Amino acid sequence: xxxxxxxxxxxxxxxxxxxxxxxxxxxxxxxxxxxxxxxxxxxxxxxxxxxxxxxxxxxxxxxxxxxxxxxxxxxxxxxxxxxxxxxxxxxxxxxxxxxxxxxxxxxxxxxxxxxxxxxxxxxxxxxxxxxxxxxxxxxxxxxxxxxxxxxxxxxxxxxxxxxxxxxxxxxxxxxxxxxxxxxxxxxxxxxxxxxxxxxxxxxxxxxxxxxxxxxxxxxxxxxxxxxxxxxxxxxxxxxxxxxxxxxxxxxxxxxxxxxxxxxxxxxxxxxxxxxxxxxxxxxxxxxxxxxxxxxxxxxxxxxxxxxxxxxxxxxxxxxxxxxxxxxxxxxxxxxxxxxxxxxxxxxxxxxxxxxxxxxxxx
Amino acid sequence: xxxxxxxxxxxxxxxxxxxxxxxxxxxxxxxxxxxxxxxxxxxxxxxxxxxxxxxxxxxxxxxxxxxxxxxxxxxxxxxxxxxxxxxxxxxxxxxxxxxxxxxxxxxxxxxxxxxxxxxx
Amino acid sequence: xxxxxxxxxxxxxxxxxxxxxxxxxxxxxxxxxxxxxxxxxxxxxxxxxxxxxxxxxxxxxxxxxxxxxxxxxxxxxxxxxxxxxxxxxxxxxxxxxxxxxxxxxxxxxxxxxxxxxxxxxxxxxxxxxxxxxxxxxxxxxxxxxxxxxxxxxxxxxxxxxxxxxxxxxxxxxxxxxxxxxxxxxxxxxxxxxxxxxxxxxxxxxxxxxxxxxx
Numbered sequence: 063x064x065x066x067x068x069x070x071x072x073x074x075x076x077x078x079x080x081x082x083x084x085x086x087x088x089x090x091x092x093x094x095x096x097x098x099x100x101x102x103x104x105x106x107x108x109x110x111x112x113x114x115x116x117x118x119x120x121x122x123x124x125x126x127x128x129x130x131x132x133x134x135x136x137x138x139x140x141x142x143x144x145x146x147x148x149x150x151x152x153x154x155x156x157x158x159x160x161x162x163x164x165x166x167x168x169x170x171x172x173x174x175x176x177x178x179x180x181x182x183x184x185x186x187x188x189x190x191x192x193x194x195x196x197x198x199x200x201x202x203x204x205x206x207x208x209x210x211x212x213x214x215x216x217x218x219x220x221x222x223x224x225x226x227x228x229x230x231x232x233x234x235x236x237x238x239x240x241x242x243x244x245x246x247x248x249x250x251x252x253x254x255x256x257x258x259x260x261x262x263x264x265x266x267x268x269x270x271x272x273x274x275x276x277x278x279x280x281x282x283x284x285x286x287x288x289x290x291x292x293x294x295x296x297x298x299x300x301x302x303x304x305x306x307x308x309x310x311x312x313x314x315x316x317x318x319x320x321x322x323x324x325x326x327x328x329x330x331x332x333x334x335x336x337x338x339x340x341x342x343x344x345x346x347x348x349x350x351x352x353x354x355x356x357x358x359x360x361x362x363x364x365x366x367x368x369x370x371x372x373x374x375x376x377x378x379x380x381x382x383x384x385x386x387x388x389x390x391x392x393x394x395x396x397x398x399x400x401x402x403x404x405x406x407x408x409x410x411x412x413x414x415x416x417x418x419x420x421x422x423x424x
Numbered sequence: 425x426x427x428x429x430x431x432x433x434x435x436x437x438x439x440x441x442x443x444x445x446x447x448x449x450x451x452x453x454x455x456x457x458x459x460x461x462x463x464x465x466x467x468x469x470x471x472x473x474x475x476x477x478x479x480x481x482x483x484x485x486x487x488x489x490x491x492x493x494x495x496x497x498x499x500x501x502x503x504x505x506x507x508x509x510x511x512x513x514x515x516x517x518x519x520x521x522x523x524x525x526x527x528x529x530x531x532x533x534x535x536x537x538x539x540x541x542x543x544x
Numbered sequence: 545x546x547x548x549x550x551x552x553x554x555x556x557x558x559x560x561x562x563x564x565x566x567x568x569x570x571x572x573x574x575x576x577x578x579x580x581x582x583x584x585x586x587x588x589x590x591x592x593x594x595x596x597x598x599x600x601x602x603x604x605x606x607x608x609x610x611x612x613x614x615x616x617x618x619x620x621x622x623x624x625x626x627x628x629x630x631x632x633x634x635x636x637x638x639x640x641x642x643x644x645x646x647x648x649x650x651x652x653x654x655x656x657x658x659x660x661x662x663x664x665x666x667x668x669x670x671x672x673x674x675x676x677x678x679x680x681x682x683x684x685x686x687x688x689x690x691x692x693x694x695x696x697x698x699x700x701x702x703x704x705x706x707x708x709x710x711x712x713x714x715x716x717x718x719x720x721x722x723x724x725x726x727x728x729x730x731x732x733x734x735x736x737x738x739x740x741x742x743x744x745x746x747x748x749x750x751x752x753x754x755x756x757x758x
Contacts, residue, residue, distance in 0.1 A: 097641065101648040106655060113662045118480035121503045185434050192443050206459035206517070212503040220508065221457075241433065248430040274573045274620045287572075292547035292595055358549055358590065358599055360574075369575045369590065371599075377666060386575035386624070394619040422623075423648065 066094065069405070073102050077180050077409040080419040084412075088405055096400040098393050104423040108383055115378040116142050116351070117216055126385070127421040128209050129172060132165035133363040134421075135214040137385065140295075141370040142216050145357040146347065152296075153341040154218035156334050159296040160231075161205065161213060163327040163334075167238075168197040169364035170324045173416050174249075177317065180413050181255055189245055193238050200231055218344025228335040235328045246321045259313035263399040263411035266311060275395040277366020277388045278319045279415050283311035289362035296334055303330075313407075316414040350378045363388055365418055387421035454519035459502040461522045464493055466535045468514035475506035475515060491535045498528045545595040554589065554600035556611060562600065563614035566591045571598075573614075576624035578632045580657045585632050587611065607657065608633050615640035631656040 067088050073081035081102035087095040110122050123138040124131045136158055143150060175190035198208045204223055205211040213221055223231075249255060265275075270283035280287060288305035290297045297303060306322045308315035351374025359370045366388030375381035396415050403411060437443075445452055454460060471493065473486040481501055485494040507515045554562060563573075574590035574597065584604030591598050605611060613636040615622040625636045626647035633654040652658065693712070 099643070099647075101646070104648040104650065109656060109660070112660050114480055117478070118505070121480045121501060186430065189430070189433065195443065202458060203455045206455075206457055206504075207502070210501075212459075212501070220504065244429045244433055271572070272619075274618060289547075292545055294547055356551060356599075358597060360547070360592075360597065367574075371577055371588070373579055377670065379663075379666065382577075382579045384577045386577070390623045391575075391620055393623050 065089070071408060075409070077176075077413055078417070080417060082412070082417055082419050084400075084408075086400070086405070086408065091405050093400055093403050093405060093408060096397050098397055100393075100419055100423055102423075103420055107424045108385075111380045111383040113379075116380055117347075117378075119380070119383065120214065120216065121212060123383075123385075124210055124212065126424055127387075127418055129169045130165070130363050130365070130368075130387075130418065130421055131210050132162050132214070133361060133368065134385065135211070136162055137359060137361040137363075137368055137370045138372075138383070139214045139216050140361065141357055141359040141372045141383075142351070142380075143347075144359055145351045145355055145372050145374055146216075146349070148217050148345060148347055150218055150295075151342040151345060152339050153222075154343045155296040156299075156338045157219045157221075157223060157343065158214060160223075160331050160334055161201075161211065161219075163331050164197055164200060164231075165211075166327045166364045167235075167324050168194050168201075170320050170327075171197065173320060173364075173413075174245075174324075177413050178249070180409060181258065183249075183255075186245060186249065189241070193241055193245075196234055196238055200234055203227070204231070215344060217347040218342070220344065222343050228338065232332050232335055235331060239325070239328055242324065250318060250321065255317075256314065258407070258410055259317060259414070260310075262313045262407045263403055263414070264310065264312040265395060265399050267309075269398060270311065270395065273395045273398060274391060275366075276391045277363075278316060278323065279366065279392050279395060281305055281307045282315035282319045284309045287367070289360050289367050297330075299337060300330060300333060313410055313414045320416075350374065350376065351380065352376060353381075365389060365416055365421075366391065385421075385424065387418065387424075389417045389419065390422040392417065393422075454521070456519060457517075458519040458521075459504065460518050460520045461497055462495055462500060462502070462506065463516045463518045464495075464533055465514045465516065466493065466533050468512050469493055469535045470512055470514075471535055472511060474509045474511060478505045478509045480505065491537055493533045493535055494530055496528075496530050497522045498525075547595045547597070549597040549599070551599045551601055554602050556602045556605055556609075559589070559602060560612040560614055560617070562589070563617040567617050569593070573618035573620055576621055576628065578628045578634060578656070580632060584609070585634055585657070587628065587634065589614075605634055608635070610635040610637055612636070613638045613640070630654075633657060 069086045069088050071082075071084040071086055072078065073083045075082075081100070083099040083102070085097045085099065086093050087097075107122055107126055111119050114122055120135050120138055124135045126134050142148075171190050171194035175187045175194065178184075178186035178190060201211060202208050204227060205213040205221055207213075213219055265273075265283045267284045270280050270285050275283070275285065276287070284307050286305045286307050288303075291303055291305055293300075293303070306319050306326060308319050351372070353374060353376030356371070356373040358372075361368050361370070368388055369384075369386040371382070371384040371386075373381040392415055396412065396417065399411050399415065400408060471486055471488045471491065473488070476482075476484040476486045480503060481499050483496040483499040484506060486492075487494070502517070504517055507517050566573075571591040571593045574592050576590070577588050579586040579588070581604065584606045587602045587605055589600045589602070591600070602611070611634060613621070613625055615625060615636075616638060619640055622639060622641045625639055626641075626643045628634050629636060630643075630645055630648045630650060631654065
């Protein structure tokens with residue numbers, strides 16, 4: 063038994079662009095305890111709701127995080143609609159889900175690229191980002207922006223897509239899928255990757271439920287929870303939706319779940335594109351939320367369940383807006399997953415959990 | 425086995441058209457409805473100030489007395505709220521993006537005085 | 545599975561017990577949040593089970609008050625509890641991982657409890673609007689009263705009616721005189737230039753009113 067040493071990890075670390083700091087208590091080469099610390103990028107965006115009215119705040123919500131931009135604007139809009147009792151047109155719901163699923167593909171591809179880079183698999187990193195660029199191209203053509211889309215408004219969406227565009231999107235996704243299948247097959251069958259991920263940072267199903275984990279992190283531990291299965295919005299019209307789960311709960315399972323979710327998202331988009339109804343894309347929202355009225359909402363973001371809360375004060379400005387992001391829910395799970403692992407595996411475990419610190423701190 | 429497939433894909437890239445552009449030399453043509461910058465057809469502008477009111481970053485200033493319409497393109501986030509709220513459709517979202525600049529500047533447009541013109 | 549949501553009140557002393565009960569019943573901890581109000585800070589606990597999202601509201605915890613931490617039941621809550629402590633100043637006893645107010649690096653203490661100038665201005669404006677609405681309502685009732693009086697007078701015998709009317713007119717004249725006197729007193733307090741302006745404006749208004757009557 064060696065002496066316990068504390069090794070700091072982050073806030074600047076090559077494997078993670080986000081400012082996450084960990085104090086790793088290490089004995090020999092084994093991590094025996096870990097204390098996460100955040101708080102380097104707190105911007106007070108929730109306080110900004112006092113200076114922007116509910117239509118303007120959607121652009122602030124979008125800027126909480128670059129990768130989850132679409133998800134945050136969608137979740138915010140859904141909550142305010144719930145607060146004011148607004149019924150969104152069906153076509154708008156379909157379009158929102160199509161964009162949201164596209165953003166899931168782009169988020170997972172970005173993550174896959176970073177993971178491959180952390181393995182030292184440079185060519186796969188290039189391929190993943192090449193495919194991601196095609197998704198960003200779809201965004202650029204349909205919404206006018208690459209990452210910050212500004213396409214959702216309270217009461218609907220601001221841009222429509224015609225049939226030709228929808229067919230084009232399906233064609234592009236088919237093109238992505240053939241390349242993507244080859245990448246995933248390589249990733250999941252490669253021996254060196256298996257050596258680094260199988261059995262590393264495992265979390266049992268009981269532990270995952272106990273720690274109330276969400277998103278792919280929980281689903282890799284066999285917790286079949288995905289907000290999409292509630293069938294809210296256009297998800298209700300899907301013929302069949304089953305959350306993707308894996309029983310192992312280790313790093314390999316988490317990689318696998320994310321890889322399969324991209325394929326699932328492609329299927330969802332194709333199905334919705336064929337079913338999309340005609341009609342309006344937005345309703346006019348008038349008036350302001352009643353004083354003291356409150357509403358909450360949950361949404362499945364690329365990283366897991368995100369909770370939104372809004373309270374009105376009778377004016378156009380909301381009294382309080384709050385989002386609890388998936389990463390803040392997974393921080394405790396991360397500390398547990400890191401306990402007992404090898405020091406060299408720390409970055410692999412953190413990367414497969416895919417923390418988004420900017421979201422967590424807002 | 426999988427590695428060979430990926431190797432094939434990577435090898436194939438040698439003979440394909442490059443996926444990237446040599447940026448300053450080649451510039452990507454923007455899509456028709458891309459968000460580039462806000463333009464104002466001053467002849468149709470009635471200086472109602474609707475755009476300044478809905479702007480989430482307060483980057484538009486409308487001065488009714490001086491007949492000027494001002495936008496700060498470096499704090500504009502291109503959300504398009506102003507374009508959607510404009511009653512005369514004189515505001516446009518142009519696809520060409522604002523050029524890189526060494527110093528921030530404000531675009532100040534003078535709106536012709538329709539009343540004075542008709543009187544004269 | 546259907547998604548449902550609801551809000552229910554919760555006593556501040558029951559926070560920990562409730563968490564234990566929910567844990568035993570198989571509920572999942574979703575989140576905790578705080579809302580700043582003048583009376584205190586509302587703390588909301590959310591739990592979910594089978595698509596039912598329940599938000600339990602602990603109303604008006606006094607500023608700088610203390611609650612029992614639930615992080616021994618649900619470890620996850622340490623993130624939100626530390627956050628609420630740093631941003632709202634609500635203390636939590638028995639935190640599993642306590643950052644002692646260093647969770648976020650903040651330049652001001654309890655930033656979410658500060659009432660911003662925008663908020664203050666809005667509140668003042670609202671109060672003014674409310675006062676104006678009340679004044680308008682009062683004016684309406686007064687008008688209503690006058691109309692009622694007219695109707696009453698019409699029903700009365702003419703002689704009596706004339707008397708009452710004369711009395712009312714006298715009263716009105718008296719009130720007007722009083723108002724004028726008040727105005728004069730006010731004007732005397734003002735600087736002469738402003739007073740002249742106000743006087744001119746009043747005259748113009750009176751002239752306009754007369755014109756309209758004609």
